[in-house]
Structure formats: structure tokens, C-alpha cells
Amino acid sequence: xxxxxxxxxxxxxxxxxxxxxxxxxxxxxxxxxxxxxxxxxxxxxxxxxxxxxxxxxxxxxxxxxxxxxxxxxxxxxxxxxxxxxxxxxxxxxxxxxxxxxxxxxxxxxxxxxxxxxxxxxxxxxxxxxxxxxxxxxxxxxxxxxxxxxxxxxxxxxxxxxxxxxxxxxxxxxxxxxxxxxxxxxxxxxxxxxxxxxxxxxxxxxxxxxxxxxxxxxxxxxxxxxxxxxxxxxxxxxxxxxxxxxxxxxxxxxxxxxxxxxxxxxxxxxxxxxxxxxxxxxxxxxxxxxxxxxxxxxxxxxxxxxxxxxxxxxxxxxxxxxxxxxxxxxxxxxxxxxxxxxxxx
Amino acid sequence: xxxxxxxxxxxxxxxxxxxxxxxxxxxxxxxxxxxxxxxxxxxxxxxxxxxxxxxxxxxxxxxxxxxxxxxxxxxxxxxxxxxxxxxxxxxxxxxxxxxxxxxxxxxxxxxxxxxxxxxxxxxxxxxxxxxxxxxxxxxxxxxxxxxxxxxxxxxxxxxxxxxxxxxxxxxxxxxxxxxxxxxxxxxxxxxxxxxxxxxxxxxxxxxxxxxxxxxxxxxxxxxxxxxxxxxxxxxxxxxxxxxxxxxxxxxxxxxxxxxxxxxxxxxxxxxxxxxxxxxxxxxxxxxxxxxxxxxxxxxxxxxxxxxxxxxxxxxxxxxxxxxxxxxxxxxxxxxxxxxxxxxxxxxxxxx
Numbered sequence: 001x002x003x004x005x006x007x008x009x010x011x012x013x014x015x016x017x018x019x020x021x022x023x024x025x026x027x028x029x030x031x032x033x034x035x036x037x038x039x040x041x042x043x044x045x046x047x048x049x050x051x052x053x054x055x056x057x058x059x060x061x062x063x064x065x066x067x068x069x070x071x072x073x074x075x076x077x078x079x080x081x082x083x084x085x086x087x088x089x090x091x092x093x094x095x096x097x098x099x100x101x102x103x104x105x106x107x108x109x110x111x112x113x114x115x116x117x118x119x120x121x122x123x124x125x126x127x128x129x130x131x132x133x134x135x136x137x138x139x140x141x142x143x144x145x146x147x148x149x150x151x152x153x154x155x156x157x158x159x160x161x162x163x164x165x166x167x168x169x170x171x172x173x174x175x176x177x178x179x180x181x182x183x184x185x186x187x188x189x190x191x192x193x194x195x196x197x198x199x200x201x202x203x204x205x206x207x208x209x210x211x212x213x214x215x216x217x218x219x220x221x222x223x224x225x226x227x228x229x230x231x232x233x234x235x236x237x238x239x240x241x242x243x244x245x246x247x248x249x250x251x252x253x254x255x256x257x258x259x260x261x262x263x264x265x266x267x268x269x270x271x272x273x274x275x276x277x278x279x280x281x282x283x284x285x286x287x288x289x290x291x292x293x294x295x296x297x298x299x300x301x302x303x304x305x306x307x308x309x310x311x312x313x314x315x316x317x318x319x320x321x322x323x324x325x326x327x328x329x330x331x332x333x334x335x336x337x338x339x340x341x342x343x344x
Numbered sequence: 345x346x347x348x349x350x351x352x353x354x355x356x357x358x359x360x361x362x363x364x365x366x367x368x369x370x371x372x373x374x375x376x377x378x379x380x381x382x383x384x385x386x387x388x389x390x391x392x393x394x395x396x397x398x399x400x401x402x403x404x405x406x407x408x409x410x411x412x413x414x415x416x417x418x419x420x421x422x423x424x425x426x427x428x429x430x431x432x433x434x435x436x437x438x439x440x441x442x443x444x445x446x447x448x449x450x451x452x453x454x455x456x457x458x459x460x461x462x463x464x465x466x467x468x469x470x471x472x473x474x475x476x477x478x479x480x481x482x483x484x485x486x487x488x489x490x491x492x493x494x495x496x497x498x499x500x501x502x503x504x505x506x507x508x509x510x511x512x513x514x515x516x517x518x519x520x521x522x523x524x525x526x527x528x529x530x531x532x533x534x535x536x537x538x539x540x541x542x543x544x545x546x547x548x549x550x551x552x553x554x555x556x557x558x559x560x561x562x563x564x565x566x567x568x569x570x571x572x573x574x575x576x577x578x579x580x581x582x583x584x585x586x587x588x589x590x591x592x593x594x595x596x597x598x599x600x601x602x603x604x605x606x607x608x609x610x611x612x613x614x615x616x617x618x619x620x621x622x623x624x625x626x627x628x629x630x631x632x633x634x635x636x637x638x639x640x641x642x643x644x645x646x647x648x649x650x651x652x653x654x655x656x657x658x659x660x661x662x663x664x665x666x667x668x669x670x671x672x673x674x675x676x677x678x679x680x681x682x683x684x685x686x687x688x689x690x691x692x693x694x695x
Contacts, residue, residue: 144562144563145562150562153559153562154559154560157559158559161504161559179564180563180564181562181563183563183578184563184564184576184577184578185577186577186578189577210564210565211554211557211564211565211567212557212559214554214555216496216497216500216501216504216555217497219487219488219493219496219524220487220523220524220526220527221522221523221527221553221554222553222554224554233527234527234528234529234532235526235527235529
């Protein structure tokens with residue numbers, strides 16, 4: 001008993017072929033969409049690769065680009081086959097390879113689903129890459145005279161202003177590193193000598209943040225320096241002050257930005273997968289309906305279409321038997337003893 | 345006849361087909377002009393708070409109107425093309441075509457006017473920005489006054505986004521009190537000195553807000569005591585270039601808007617060209633088809649022209665038509681009173 005059997009006459013076959021051809025063109029555009037999303041994601045990663053220590057993995061965008069191209073190719077081919085299916089002479093030349101093509105499509109759809117799953121899962125390695133990269137970035141903030149790192153200050157400042165964030169987890173991360181270059185420190189001043197003497201590494205640490213942490217929505221001019229000292233500023237309490245600097249850490253901000261992007265891409269790839277499954281089923285119906293004509297000479301005769309020739313269980317056992325036969329065949333070729341026990 | 349051309353039946357068909365395609369292209373161009381107008385208007389509205397008047401909005405308004413009108417006009421042209429080769433359907437467009445030519449010519453003139461205006465209004469835009477920015481800087485500190493409480497955020501975001509500082513340059517901040525009195529300790533000596541140092545009793549600083557800071561500077565931003573070289577280590581006020589944004593916000597905004605309008609200039613000019621082409625081609629099609637319909641053999645050759653007589657004669661004709669229309673309008677009120685007419689008839693025999 002075939003799976004999901006449907007009876008077809010000529011009119012129905014023509015309508016089916018036209019619908020599936022139309023859907024294939026949608027699927028080609030969906031393939032272009034997947035390709036462009038992969039490209040967009042790759043560009044976004046490249047834009048901020050400095051903040052990720054040039055260490056970020058481009059595996060996912062490359063995979064999306066590749067899948068997009070293959071999707072376009074497969075769907076264009078499928079559309080051509082559908083277009084030719086209405087003409088028996090043209091269809092005859094496609095017929096032999098159609099079964100392999102359909103099996104290949106099924107495998108490809110599974111791969112698409114895996115890609116979608118990866119989109120949702122790649123957030124986790126990205127989190128670690130970002131944490132590491134941002135920590136290093138902050139350490140190199142002051143090195144504007146070191147070749148190779150001289151743009152880190154500008155990159156970090158622009159990023160903190162654009163994403164409205166400060167520091168790695170929060171603004172206190174800036175208190176733990178020296179972000180003022182030694183070139184601008186007067187080592188003869190008492191204050192500088194005190195600060196440098198106050199810690200083991202001899203670093204100039206202060207309770208201040210760069211200007212890019214300032215929040216424009218604050219009602220008072222930005223307080224960047226001596227942030228933990230309430231007496232240094234009039235009418236200031238650093239425990240209750242909320243609008244002065246950005247409260248969010250940049251790791252969270254970047255992660256939610258990229259995470260949102262990956263979630264959207266993943267959802268779209270799932271939709272594309274569903275479309276692909278639909279067109280594969282449609283092509284299978286076209287194939288089966290054209291190979292079961294009641295009267296092969298008469299194109300207007302009735303036929304049947306199905307998804308699988310037998311039920312799922314029988315198809316599965318058939319495939320297993322075939323694989324066993326292939327395995328046995330190779331064993332015999334090796335010149336080994338025939339495994340007679342399995343023959344019933 | 346002005347610029348006449350001979351048209352065989354095949355040429356007429358080709359002209360109609362080509363014109364049909366062209367008029368659909370012109371419809372797309374109309375949509376493009378409309379979108380351009382909408383984009384320009386939203387960009388102007390975004391910075392509405394630093395502009396004092398809305399005179400510059402006439403440019404996007406005209407663009408939007410012309411875009412919509414051009415979509416309708418060119419759609420009518422495509423319908424005329426479709427009907428032009430059918431002798432039964434073409435005559436009904438006769439009356440409409442004269443009005444169509446007038447509207448199309450008007451649209452072209454409006455587009456040219458837009459290009460001219462976008463250059464001519466630059467001075468007005470600059471004035472508007474000058475006053476708007478001056479007010480913004482003056483009300484920067486009034487974050488507790490309703491109606492002005494967003495000026496600080498607006499100016500800060502503007503300075504960060506356009507990489508500019510102050511109205512003409514950063515010194516504009518030295519002349520205004522931009523720190524609110526709520527955050528000043530009036531018992532401290534420094535505050536009392538500064539307030540006494542000027543007539544209006546304002547707390548003036550040689551300092552700028554944080555949004556003036558340039559991220560490309562190699563050293564952490566210096567905002568306060570800018571004119572005092574000894575207040576910062578290794579600092580020379582005269583030679584320091586990268587510390588703050590050097591451009592004034594007025595110049596930055598004008599450059600931005602002029603850049604927008606300049607980049608749309610070529611697009612608008614090519615739309616004008618396409619519209620003129622549609623106009624001329626439709627005139628040729630109209631005259632050729634009308635000529636063909638008047639022949640005994642409708643499939644024969646006919647003559648297409650731009651104007652039936654020369655330019656001077658056509659202008660004379662138009663003048664005469666307009667005068668007759670005006671005269672008719674003048675005579676009509678006189679005809680309403682029959683006595684006036686009888687008096688006019690009676691007087692000549694008397695003399």
C-alpha cells in the first residue's frame with residue numbers, strides 16, 4: 001500500500017506540474033535569500049573582528065553561503081524538470097536520474113535543518129570569543145602608539161557609543177586596568193606616584209571611565225573621573241546614580257546583537273527547509289504520476305501518484321535488505337567464505 | 345510644420361510599443377521621485393529640533409507631489425498608447441491630450457524648479473540651523489524645564505553622530521553656561537569667582553561636554569581647562585588637533601543635507617529627460633495616428649509633427665484664442681442686461 005496515494009488525470013497532472021514549477025522559483029529566491037544572509041553575517045563578523053581578537057569562527061556564514069548556492073542550483077534544476085514534465089519526449093531524458101536526484105534532495109533538506117540548528121547553537125562559542133576579545137581590547141586601549149593596536153581605542157570608543165555599553169561586564173572593568181597611556185602621565189606628580197605605588201604591577205589605576213561610557217540621557221554633565229568619591233562632585237551619590245554612564249556591559253550588548261541576528265537567520269532557514277521539503281514531495285508526485293500511466297502510449301490516461309511506493313516500514317526493510325546485499329556482495333568479492341547463515 | 349517625420353504603419357506600431365514601455369519606465373521614475381521626496385522629508389524631520397523654520401521642506405514637498413502626479417500622468421500615457429492603434433478607441437482621448445501635454449510640461453518645470461530651489465535655499469537653511477543650534481546650546485542645561493528637557497540629549501547625540509562640536513566651533517561652549525545650577529556648589533570659591541567674573545552672573549567654563557570628544561584622539565579626552573596648558577601634562581592648546589571634533593555642527597549639517605540633495609540631482613535630471621521624451625513621443629504618435637485616420641487608407645503613410653505651424657504662428661494663434669476667450673468673458677456680463685445692449689445699438693445711429 002503506497003504512502004499518500006492520489007489519483008491523477010491529465011488536467012490534475014498539468015496543474016501539479018505548474019504549481020510545483022512555480023514553487024521551485026520561489027525556492028530559488030529563497031536560496032538567494034539564504035546566500036545573502038550568509039554574506040551579511042560574514043560582513044558583520046568581519047566588521048568587529050578586532051573586538052573578537054581576530055579569532056572568530058567563520059564556519060557558520062561560510063556554510064550558509066554554500067547552502068544558499070547549492071539550494072539555488074538544485075531548485076533551478078528541479079524547476080527545469082517540472083517544466084519539461086509536461087512534454088513526454090523531453091521528460092524521458094530526465095527520467096533515469098530523477099530517483100537519485102530526489103534522494104539527494106532529501107539528504108540536502110536534512111543538511112539544511114542541521115544548518116538551522118547550528119544557527120541557534122553557535123551563540124555559545126561566540127560568547128567565549130567575545131569575552132576574551134573584549135578583555136584584550138580594553139587592555140590595549142592605551143596603546144595608541146603601538147603599531148597593530150593603535151586603532152583599538154577608536155574601535156572601542158565607537159563600539160561603546162554605538163551599542164550603549166561600558167566595559168566587559170559593567171563599568172567597573174575600567175577600574176581594574178590602566179587605560180591612560182604613560183605618555184600622558186606626569187611621573188613627578190605626587191598623585192601619579194601614589195597611584196602607581198598602590199598596586200603590585202605599578203599600574204596607574206583610577207576610578208574613572210573613558211568618555212564613550214557617558215550616557216547622553218543623563219540630566220547632568222557626565223561624571224567620568226572620581227566616580228566612587230561622593231565628595232568630589234556636588235549633589236552626587238554613586239550608589240543611586242543610574243543615568244550617568246551606561247549600565248550594560250559590552251559583552252551582553254554584542255551577544256544580544258549577534259544572537260538576535262543568528263536567531264532570525266535560523267528561523268528563516270527553517271522556513272526555507274519547509275519550502276524545500278514541500279517542493280521535494282511535489283517533484284516526487286510528478287515523478288510517480290508520470291511513471292504509472294495506465295496506458296503508456298496515451299498521455300491522457302489516468303495515473304497514480306505517491307510519496308513512497310510501499311509503506312514506511314516496508315521501504316525501510318527494503319533499504320536494509322539492499323544494504324545487507326551490498327555488504328554481502330563485497331564480502332564475497334574479497335574471497336571470504338559465504339555467510340550462508342543469513343540466507344533464509 | 346515643425347520637425348515633421350513620415351510614419352509608415354510599421355513605424356507607428358513601433359512608436360506605440362516603444363512609447364508604452366517608456367511610459368511604464370516613467371511611472372517607475374515617478375515612484376522613485378516620490379520615494380526620494382519621502383526620504384528627504386524624513387531626514388529633515390529627524391533633525392527638526394535644531395532647525396528654526398521649515399522653509400527647506402518645500403523641496404521634499406514638491407518632490408512628493410510631482411512624484412504622485414507623474415505616476416498618474418504616465419499611466420494615462422500608457423493607456424493612450426494601448427488605444428492608439430485602434431481607430432475606434434483613440435478618438436475619445438483627443439480632448440484629454442491637450443490637457444495632458446500641459447500637465448506633463450508643468451511637471452518638468454516643477455522638477456527643474458526643485459533642482460534650482462535646492463541650491464537657492466541653502467542660505468535659508470544655514471540661517472535656520474544657526475538659530476536652532478544656538479537655542480539648543482543655550483538650553484543644554486535646562487534638563488528640568490518641560491519643553492526643553494530633551495535639548496541636552498538631542499545636542500549630545502547630534503554632536504556624536506555628525507562628529508561636530510558647537511555651532512561654528514567648540515568655543516561656542518565657552519560663552520554659554522551649560523552646567524545646570526542644580527549641580528553647582530555655590531559655597532565653593534571657584535564657583536563664586538566664575539559667577540562674579542561676568543556681568544550676567546553665569547558660570548562660564550573653558551570646557552565642553554563629553555559629546556565633543558573625538559574618538560580618534562590618541563589620548564583620553566580632555567574636556568575641562570582646555571585653554572590652560574599647565575592643567576594637563578604634555579598638552580599644548582594651540583597645537584592639539586585631534587582632542588575634540590574641529591568642525592562646527594552647523595557646517596556638518598549643511599554639508600550633509602547639501603550632499604543628499606546633490607546626489608539626488610542627477611536622478612532628478614534623468615527623470616526630467618525621460619518625461620520630455622515621453623511628451624515628445626506622444627505628440628508624434630498623436631499627430632501620426634490622427635493623420636492616418638484622416639487618410640482613405642488607414643494603413644498608409646502619414647506625417648507626424650510637433651507643431652502644425654511654425655513656433656511664431658502657433659504663439660500668435662494661442663494669443664488670439666486667449667483674447668477671444670477673454671473678450672467673450674467680458675461681453676457676457678454686458679449681454680445679461682438687455683438695456684445696455686439696446687443703448688449700444690441706439691447710440692451709433694444717433695451720431
